[in-house]
Amino acid sequence: MQEKNRGLGLFTLLVFLFLLGPLLIISVTSFEGGNILKFPPEELSLRWYENIFHVEMFLVAFKTSILVSLGGNLLALLLGVPAAYALSRVEFKGKSVINAVFVSPILVPGIVLGFAFLRYIVGTYQLPIYAALFVGHTVIMLPFIIRVISSSLSNFDFSIEEAAESLGASKLGTFFTVVLPNIKSGILAAVMIAFLESFNNVDISVYMTGPGVSTFPIQMLTYVENYFDPTISAISVLLMFITAFFMFMVERLMGLSYFTKR
């Protein structure tokens, strides 16, 4: 019994090391004082963190990413909230089909989806790169928005809508005064999850960036191809922290149950 437990503990430790090891190494290398990325670092400093803010292309790409993620988020919300509402409130024929369509971008490999976007948004419709990015990211975020808000609506008691109507509220008024305030935290969580999904996206963005326009992760790729200094490690650490913070917020808002059950 005792023996078995020790074996299990060792195994768990190995799995942890395997999962977290690379992240640990990257974190450590980000504090490198020299010019070349290596492990273990020879001297410690924060200079590469500082360097992030001196590299022009990172600043530009960061701005692009923020704009695209926030703008796309807004558009995805405008489409996603009514869609999620309709999907959970109204019974209609073909509902499951529509549901599947909305969720499909999660199921289709991003690299395929990105290619399709390249073909149609950039190719056929000749949208400028910015607009293409914007549309592409809206599509990436929409299924997350719809799924998170739907899960929040599934706990919503629709009889309170009827209560509001019986007290004199119109259908639209009911939506704004009764439904929205009660799914507020769901919406906030949806926005954050979608933002992360979009901000960290590589496989779709990579098709829709071009000369002079790049999202942050794409810019990181470009950078790694050309430079070998530890700036990337520093950025990675920052990104991990930002993501962790967002996930923590989402967890507080909705509970992580969203990720573990369908």
Add this chain to the structure above:
Amino acid sequence: MALFTLQDISVAYNKQNILKDFNLEIEKGKLVSLLGPSGCGKTTTLRLIAGFLKANEGKFLFKDKDYTKVPVNKRNFGFVFQNYALFPHLSIFDNIAFGLRLRKNSKAEIEKKVMNVLEIVNLKGFEKRYPQELSGGQKQRVAIARALVIEPDILLFDEPLSNLDANLRVNMRVEIRRIQQELGITTVYVSHDQEECFSISDQVAIMNKGVIEQLSDPATIYKYPETKFVADFIGFKNFIDFDERTDTGGKIELSKSGYSFVLDKDARMFNHAGKIGAIRPDDLLIREKGDAGAVQENSLSGRVKVSTYLGRSYQYVVETPIGDFIVNKEMTESYRMGQEIILEIPRNQMVLVD
């Protein structure tokens, strides 16, 4: 004059009729309850009155105006839900003020009306709390207050007490009746608890499969059910399907398989052509088979088939030549299984139904 009328209403879900040619008239100031088994269409009727549901056919008249197509939010009817349906994101004050704000009442007016209604439902001092911070009974009172405060023309209740425990149920129903009478609000009350309906209603409508079988005051229904369904529903467990019925003077003569019975003719049953006799287990008499002299009137000889202990009384299933009867009898005397006895139908306790 009726305050509102449901006229030849039909409602169907998936092409299946739930209500068919449904008619109901309710007078101003009355509390009418809809009582019936699960699935008989009580909620459907209530939701139709509220406007949540559209009828396929028929009309809904309110104060003689056609209200059939008036949307819910223009009707000014209050609805109290089974699960309370309070707004979780609003305080008790704001829950109750919800309808008043939509009616563009001034701030001072809202304050006054909310406080007033909180006093009516005995919830003064709770206005700053949130629904999650109240007990079931308190929530239900907030729900009632919220519906009352808009001064509704009709108040609709859908099993408002079914989530409360037995004691609270009794208190709340008295409360509901008190408020309803104090304010004189026309009310439709749905429940499947017979005692609850009977105790608070001016009139009770017994529903069966989308049809009102009988609409009368509680005492009349209790004593004089008109159909077999109603009789069965309110506890007349014994039925005799008579072969013949002859009305003579003050009596009704009946026969079944050669056995004849006589009932006193009650004014209420006068025109009734029904031939099914119905009687409650409590109203049947049994006694020991004596020396079997002359066979008495309305009596049958029988045998105790099953005997069950009910606490205050015994319940017997008695086998007779015209079928089995269920009889309740006080504890004082008891009969053995298999014992031969005499069963008597008192001449003024049986009713005749369709």
